Amino acid sequence: MASSTPKIYVAVVGVGLVGSEFINQLLAIPSSSSPFHLISLTSTTRTVFNHTHPISSSSWKSELSNSADRPDLPKLTQQLSALVSPTQKVALIDNTSSEDVAALYPTWLNAGISVITPNKKAFSGDISLYEAIVAAASKTGGGRFLNEATVGAGLPIISTLKDLVATGDKVVKIEGVFSGTMSYIFNEYSTGKPDGPAFSSVVKIAREKGYTEPHPADDLNGADVARKLTILSRVISATSPRLQSFASVETTSLIPPALENIATGDEFIARLPEFDDHFQKMRAAASSDGQVLRFVGVVDVASGQVRAGLERYPTTHPFATSLGGSDNIIMFHTERYGTRPLIVQGAGAGAAVTAMGVLGDLLKLT
Numbered sequence: 001m002a003s004s005t006p007k008i009y010v011a012v013v014g015v016g017l018v019g020s021e022f023i024n025q026l027l028a029i030p031s032s033s034s035p036f037h038l039i040s041l042t043s044t045t046r047t048v049f050n051h052t053h054p055i056s057s058s059s060w061k062s063e064l065s066n067s068a069d070r071p072d073l074p075k076l077t078q079q080l081s082a083l084v085s086p087t088q089k090v091a092l093i094d095n096t097s098s099e100d101v102a103a104l105y106p107t108w109l110n111a112g113i114s115v116i117t118p119n120k121k122a123f124s125g126d127i128s129l130y131e132a133i134v135a136a137a138s139k140t141g142g143g144r145f146l147n148e149a150t151v152g153a154g155l156p157i158i159s160t161l162k163d164l165v166a167t168g169d170k171v172v173k174i175e176g177v178f179s180g181t182m183s184y185i186f187n188e189y190s191t192g193k194p195d196g197p198a199f200s201s202v203v204k205i206a207r208e209k210g211y212t213e214p215h216p217a218d219d220l221n222g223a224d225v226a227r228k229l230t231i232l233s234r235v236i237s238a239t240s241p242r243l244q245s246f247a248s249v250e251t252t253s254l255i256p257p258a259l260e261n262i263a264t265g266d267e268f269i270a271r272l273p274e275f276d277d278h279f280q281k282m283r284a285a286a287s288s289d290g291q292v293l294r295f296v297g298v299v300d301v302a303s304g305q306v307r308a309g310l311e312r313y314p315t316t317h318p319f320a321t322s323l324g325g326s327d328n329i330i331m332f333h334t335e336r337y338g339t340r341p342l343i344v345q346g347a348g349a350g351a352a353v354t355a356m357g358v359l360g361d362l363l364k365l366t
């Protein structure tokens, strides 16, 4: 980076698992060579803003927790907008899963502030918000919108699909394992044997490893995969009439009705053991047929079908033999990749690989 080029001002909203790891990865870049100044942090209870004395690696947590200032996103919007100029770039990193924060993206983008996020709500929600974001990000002087980490964490899923579409390839079908949580759960739980660890114990570990959504129900009810499929569908066809929102995805929930409206993730995990027998029966039935259970998603462009659900595969299938940990495996079937699909595989959840995807997007601004 030329020394005369001003450093990019970075503001972070959300300092949870991914947010904290992102900050640590950002601040691990030596300040002498870093193209970024971290000038603001916002949690649900505190905020700091200081563009003259950027936040440093050793102090960020105490600086935030010791701040007397309460979060005020409208004020932050004014502060960041005032810094934007033809020579000064500003980026806001949304590391929350908040719909309220996502609703502010068009405001920030129209002010010339770039928005980078792993938050899936905006690009999978109401088509009006999606279109407002696309319009704001495409106008002259608008900020850039980058969301690679919304699908497959740091895996190059969205960038690969964008390149396929932009170079004129025709997508026929996208299929695979899109949830790191569900991949881990079924890689561990359904191995082809008729028994093994209790379902609830595997879900608990997935949460402890940081794979799940803030509320694990959003993984187990298929909503997280449905959101990802909607995001990909909209890359293929910007305002697909078939996909007004992720709610139109055919989704099979794994959540027993009695657990559908549990308020907190802790309560949900505490009650899940009540249904271990239910899941044991599913595992044993698949095993007796020489099969394993895998939670998969499909975008079938020809039929317009988009669905997320639990499927059975032979123990010899790649989904049974080649996945481990929180692996995602995404298969792009296109005209150019017709006989043999383009496949992207790797960890699809976890703080480090997600934060990498967010920081990788931020580096695209340099």
Ligand SMILES: NC(=O)C1=CN([C@@H]2O[C@H](COP(=O)(O)OP(=O)(O)OC[C@H]3O[C@@H](n4cnc5c(N)ncnc54)[C@H](OP(=O)(O)O)[C@@H]3O)[C@@H](O)[C@H]2O)C=CC1
Residues within 6 Å of the ligand: 013, 014, 015, 016, 017, 018, 019, 042, 043, 044, 045, 071, 095, 096, 097, 098, 100, 101, 118, 119, 120, 149, 150, 152, 153, 180, 210, 211, 212, 213, 214, 348, 349, 350, 351, 354
């Ligand atoms: N974990 C993973 O592997 C992946 C996660 N993602 C996405 O990354 C995002 C963050 O996930 P993760 O870090 O795991 O979740 P966490 O729950 O650990 O972090 C979310 C943070 O956002 C904070 N927050 C919520 N609303 C606001 C707000 N209005 N202002 C400021 N802070 C707010 C929460 O604060 P509080 O705790 O006080 O509510 C929490 O600290 C989600 O959108 C998730 O879908 C994407 C890919 C992979």
Ligand SMILES: N[C@@H](CC=O)C(=O)O
Residues within 6 Å of the ligand: 150, 151, 152, 153, 178, 179, 180, 181, 182, 211, 212, 213, 219, 224, 348, 349, 350
């Ligand atoms: N909870 C999600 C996080 C990444 O998108 C998953 O398990 O894939």
Ligand code: NA
Residues within 6 Å of the ligand: 148, 149, 150, 151, 152, 153, 154, 155, 156, 157, 158, 357
């Ligand atoms: Na990705």
